[in-house]
Amino acid sequence: MKKTVLSFLFLVAVNTASAQGQHVLHAFYFFNVTNPAGVVAAMDKFKSSSCGSELPADVGLMAETINGSASSTHFLIVSYETMADFSEAQELTQTCADAATFLQEMRSAATPVTEYAIIPAIEVGDWTQDSVFMKFDMKVNNAELFAASWSELMDANVQSGVISDSYGLNRILLGNSEASHFVYIGAQDFESLVELDAKVRGSSAFEEYQSEVGDVRELLNTSLITPVMSWPKN
Numbered sequence: 001m002k003k004t005v006l007s008f009l010f011l012v013a014v015n016t017a018s019a020q021g022q023h024v025l026h027a028f029y030f031f032n033v034t035n036p037a038g039v040v041a042a043m044d045k046f047k048s049s050s051c052g053s054e055l056p057a058d059v060g061l062m063a064e065t066i067n068g069s070a071s072s073t074h075f076l077i078v079s080y081e082t083m084a085d086f087s088e089a090q091e092l093t094q095t096c097a098d099a100a101t102f103l104q105e106m107r108s109a110a111t112p113v114t115e116y117a118i119i120p121a122i123e124v125g126d127w128t129q130d131s132v133f134m135k136f137d138m139k140v141n142n143a144e145l146f147a148a149s150w151s152e153l154m155d156a157n158v159q160s161g162v163i164s165d166s167y168g169l170n171r172i173l174l175g176n177s178e179a180s181h182f183v184y185i186g187a188q189d190f191e192s193l194v195e196l197d198a199k200v201r202g203s204s205a206f207e208e209y210q211s212e213v214g215d216v217r218e219l220l221n222t223s224l225i226t227p228v229m230s231w232p233k234n
Contacts, residue, residue, distance in 0.1 A: 124158075
């Protein structure tokens, strides 16, 4: 399993992630979807267009199967390998007719709720291979302490064999007026995910983690995320 731990400083995060060949930025667009098939059809059409086929990003549609009181039901995650790719994508989508058509078709299937962009701080494993996730939104006032403590928690449960799929910590760079970070844990199926969560919470490492981060993080929401469809960049 490959582990990449990136500095929370912006430039170091960009340079390190680029060297590892991973995404350096993920943009999340949350929607209240009334017609999931319509969202998939709109994205299929856009990605097959001359404009959409040039989009320098991987795109995924995720369902927020359970997400507390949040009004969103799904989100699109648009992932960029470089910051230049993000800039290129903005210029492309603001000037092509296919993007305008996509937005019109999306409006008939979904209502925008919120959006934000994140910098990956810790990424372990290949999250694109997992089938379900727990996502924990939180407000952190000491990012370095939290990252170190949470990494120790994950490392201990990897070594014990409890965790074998993906997990990560993300810092919110732009957008979102509440959370500053979120962490996620992936699994192959819901039953395995629930069992994993129970074992992590029951571990001695979790007790130590709780004592270390009690004053530096506030848990805002826990959600169950299920991948629906993906559109890799060409």
